[in-house]
């Protein structure tokens with residue numbers, strides 16, 4: 001099978017299969033052109049893959065070994081540097097090709113900046129978008145750019161997808177008003193609880209797409225990210241919520257975005273890699 005992209009390949013310790021035979025297909029989007037604070041998310045996919053070397057493929061609490069699963073790594077999208085919309089189109093095209101070749105495969109996107117999440121949502125057409133993020137990302141535009149990372153949830157809401165956001169602790173009044181107007185539910189990190197999460201998500205339509213902006217976690221766990229924020233969620237908060245979600249709802253794909261930095265295997269990437277292993281594990285149960 002030919003995809004028109006890819007130049008990075010995986011370095012994990014897992015045995016991998018090709019995309020046609022895979023239950024999960026990992027791909028990277030090494031793009032960070034609209035980052036406003038800390039650049040480096042273009043290295044996220046490589047950093048997460050590198051960090052997986054540190055991890056056991058066996059997940060203790062699930063009694064699942066990722067080495068027994070059918071996981072593909074199809075490489076990185078050949079991004080259009082400085083051009084988010086063009087890159088988004090390439091991702092959409094890639095996901096469509098992937099699904100045509102193997103309709104059962106679950107795409108897993110590693111970012112890259114959060115603006116890129118528009119692409120899998122557009123391609124996979126979920127009815128609900130559930131995001132863990134420090135930021136509302138509901139601006140109409142930022143720096144005159146509607147495809148900036150700060151606008152991604154708004155672009156997704158314009159697709160008619162139901163949205164719920166968790167771990168939020170940064171936004172502006174315009175975003176809060178937009179959320180109210182469009183019935184976008186969001187929970188502040190300070191008020192987050194598993195009970196609240198379930199109450200909001202239980203009635204949302206399926207299938208769902210899950211996006212995890214790594215900055216949802218407290219910045220002590222994820223210092224190398226585009227826009228770090230103090231006061232975030234803990235690792236098990238997110239795992240507990242997503243475990244429930246993968247049990248209760250059909251999930252068509254997920255992403256782990258905004259891992260940045262230049263040190264291979266740094267703590268942000270280790271958090272991202274562990275998260276990816278857990279998500280694959282829970283979707284296999």
Ligand SMILES: [Mn+2]
Pocket residue numbers: 114133134135213215216227
């Ligand atoms: Mn964010």
